Amino acid sequence: MALILLRARANIPVIVCGEAGCGKTSLIAYLALIVEVQFMALNLHAGIDERIIMRFTNDASKKAEKGEIWLFFDEINTCNHIGLLADLISRRMLNGKPIHPNIRLFSACNPYRIRTRTQSKTGLTNKVKIHEEQSRLVYQVKPLPDQILDYVWDYGILKPEDEYRYIQIMIEKELKTLAHPVFAELLYTSQKFIRKVEEPYSVSLRDVIRALTLVKFFYNSLENRPAYEEEHKYPPPGNPTITTRSYVLALSLCYHSRLYDQNLRKQYRREMDQILQNHNSYIGDDVFVKIMREEQEDYINRMQCPPDVANNEALLENVLATIVCILTRIPLFLIGAPSSSKSLAIRLINLNLRGSDSNDEYFRTLPQIYLIPYQCTSSSTSDGIMKIFDKANKYQKTASKQFPIASVVLLDNVDLAEASSFNPLKVLHSLLEPSYPATGPTVSVIGISNRRLDNSKSSRALIVRRYFHNLFICFCKIFLLTIFFLGHKL
Incomplete structure (x- = not known):
């Protein structure tokens, strides 16, 4: 913080470079609040054109007449006009004209880096060849121009002991009477586990915030x-307590559901079970998976499902995650190959969560679901996505206490839009994480994808990943079962 303030006092631009969710934007906004200066932020993406940048800077120049103002350009290396921004940062010139001397320039960016591991073993392999280089990148960004590299400040990552302390403070602040030392250890171990099986940048304090919301x-x-x-009678009295159940269910959605491999899921559950047993939070084996299953069945048993629908593991997991994320407005990405019950879960929820017209007593206390679908393609644009969100926001404003509504943006085949040369999904950053004074998304967002998106988007949402079934093995099993039943009838 001190180094950034010294640069600001010397009128030296600052470009904060770091992983998604490490707190780059929050840091600059917090510093501006501390030193009591005006602060303006512009979330950049491929849909931002030169006129928007000009208008933003001109508005800041008018405010700069009254005193110092900090301009913050977020995700600077996602914009198609990075040359214009580089000239603004390095020379303090915009289209050949100098900017006001009271303006201080700040930016944030994700690193331009090739991934070291396979992006995902779930779903389909990305076969789009046009943007092959981008598919190998950790973040869908452009390299920074040489003229502004001297202003880059490496944010780094949190040390393990600092992260653990942050988690403890966040739990005490958010959960209050629900706080218990065991949950801090569970969260810290979960973060460490995901980093071990994925990448060091795969999780951040955003995941901790989502877990606290779910508890x-x-x-x-x-x-x-x-x-x-x-x-x-659910939940049954005695151990595990409702608090312990809340811990387990929050962890199952935030961490367990994102693991695509069954063996990894079992390993994760064993580590969580061991921590809970060490703290005497419950007595018994495999209680983690039992708590998950009981909650999933409680929701599916309240639903009216077509007779040919099988309550398989994928459907139960998708239904629970989707309902919870809609009600808490936590963005969700359902990732998996075709026939992994993603669309089926959405249809069942839309059919049963009808507000006061619902058949189940509990569902009648919940808002009515209003789906606003958007079919993503390689031709999708930022404007198209923003219009869908505007439509959802307008419908959400019609809600009242007597007739509550949950407006849901459904992005179908969202992975296809990531292959677009327009890079339209960068607009999701500001939609999933609105800037101050907003505290969160105004509508619920569900994305259906055949493969995982880049980390800058994945880090802003809860992820459910279904492991990939070998189609040949599945066909053999179906064939053998058919022969068995036919033979049994004969």
């Missing part, structure tokens, strides 16, 4: 949720 949601839901049958 509060599940605790309130389990405390007040009516039973779907008179003789059915």
Whole structure:
């Protein structure tokens, strides 16, 4: 912080470079608040044109007449006009004209780096060859021009002991009476586990914030949720307690569901079980998976499903994650190969969550789901995506306490848009994480994808990844089962 302030005082531009979710934007905004200067931020993406940059800078120049102002350009290396921005940063010139001396320039960017591991073993392989270089990048960004490299400040990553302390503070602040030392250890171990099996930049404090939000949601839901049958008692009294259940369910959605390999899921559950047993939070084996299954079945049993729908593991997981993310407005990406029950889960939820017209007593207390679908293609643009969000926001404003509504943007085949030369998905950064004074998305966002998106988008959403089934093995199993049943009938 001190080094950045010294640069600002000397009127030297600062470009903060770091991984997604490490706190680059929050740091600059917080410093501006501390030193009590005006602060303006512009979220850049491929849809931003020269006119928007000019208008933003001209507005800042007018405000600079009253005193010092900090201009912040977020995601600077995603914009198609990076040459214009480089000239602004290095020479303080915009289209040949000098900017106001009271303006201080700040930027943030993700590193231009080739990934060292396979992006995902789930879903389909990316067969788009036009943008082959971008598909190998950790972030879909452009290299920074040489003229501004001297202003780059490496943000780095949190040290393990600092992250653990941050997690403890966040738990105490957000959960209050629900806080327990075991959850800090569970979260820290979960973060470390994901980094080990994926990449060091795969998780951040954003995941911790989502987990805390889910703990509060599940605790309130389990405390007040009516039973779907008179003789059915859920959650059952005794161990595990509702607090422990809330911890487990939050971890299952934030960390367990993003693991594509069954063996990795088992390994993760064993580590969580061991920590819970060390803290005497419950007694028993495989309680983690039992808690998950009971919650999934409680939701699916409240639904009216077509007779030919099988309650398989993929469907149960997708249904629970989707409902919870819609109600908490946590962005969600459902990732998996075709026939992994992604679209089916959306249809069942849309069919059953109808507000006061729902058949189930608990569902009648929830808002009515209003889906606004958008079919992503390689021709998608930022303007097209923004129009869908504008439509969802307008419909959300019609909600009232008497008739609550949950407006949901459904981005189908969102991975196809990532292959677009327009790079339209960069607009999602500001839509999934609105700038101050907004505290979060105004509508729910669900993305359906056959493969994982780049980390700058994945880090802003909860991820559910279904492991890939070998089609030949599946066909053999179906063939053998068919022969067995036919033979049994004969």
